[in-house]
Amino acid sequence: MERSIGSLQNTKYTGIDPSKYEMSLRPVASNDAGRPEIVRYQTASWHGLHAKTVQIINLEPFEYRFKQQCHLLIAIEQGIRHDGETLLEGLPKSTIRRYSNTLILVPAGRTLYGVQNPRLLPRSICLYIDPKVALVDPDLRFAEVELQPRLLFEDPAIWETVLKLKAQIGSTDPSDRMYADALGGVLAHELLRLNGGTSTSGRGSRGGLVAWQQRRVLEFMEEHLAEDFALGALADLVRLSPYHFVRSFKQSIGEPPHRYWVRRRIERAKTLLANPSRSVTEIAFDVGFGGSSAFSVAFRRITGRTPTEFRRSFE
Helix, strand or coil: CCCCHHHHHHHCCCCHHHHHHEEEECCCCCCCCCCCCCCEEEEEEEEEEEEEEECCCCCEEEEEEEECEEEEEEEEECCEEEEEEEECCCCCCCCCCCCCCCCEEEEECCCCEEEECCCCEEEEEEEEEEECCCCCHHHCCCHCCCCCCCCEEEEEEEEHHHHHHHHCCCCCCCCCCHHHHHHHHHHHHHHHHCCCCCCCCCCCCCCCCCCHHHHHHHHHHHHHHCCCCCHHHHHHHCCCHHHHHHHHHHHHHHHHHHHHHHHHHHHHHHHHCCCCCCCCHHHHHCCCCCCHHHHHHHHHHCCCCCHHHHHCCCC
């Protein structure tokens, strides 16, 4: 049974049930009554993907185990142990002592088990991937692909995507949920590429959104600028899979949905900033941001100025 403390990101999820798919982690030599807390974590869930940062806070030996009907990708940011072993079903066990900046891929139905005496406090990112609802080209049949287990390997492209997903945990920028959904799709394609799957680079394009689709989705986004919607909800409006919606939207509009949506929010904020009686914080909430800090960062990224600096132009 896992003992943990820390904050949880209460984000809606699709496909992955965090309470069902978590990896068990426990100290080796403690009884249940006196077992100390050993881990802190943060979590977030998106379309077919549950992310969890794991920070061990006690240097005592511990063990972990995982076997579920979802894929698990672990990115180990810090891993140095005095001794121990890691076993992944189908592969030889590993007893290496330094394994920072490596990855572990546990396919659905495979068993991962490990025990170790850490030298430094381990830190990792766990991504639980539901193969049935991952945001990936349906023609590639991701749910039917038998991924191969991989233990303590390196892949720069996958590592970069994992770090981008980690950065979305706890974000109060309303566009980041949609961005994380898209990153989950990128990750699924990277796993197919790692597995030797069919490349999508030569596949024919389905084209952009037709007139009624473009009109419907843009009107909806304009009417609900301050609300938070997943990619799947927008895709349903135009009767496309989330994967094909993202590709068609970008081809028609020239940018991904999450970037378009945040840009439209900033445009509305510019109008509201012309009213000196409204505070920056009030405007941030009015256009869908969780606070003035995230609003200011997004505003400056797009306009090159902070909201306060932009407001001075009206004086």
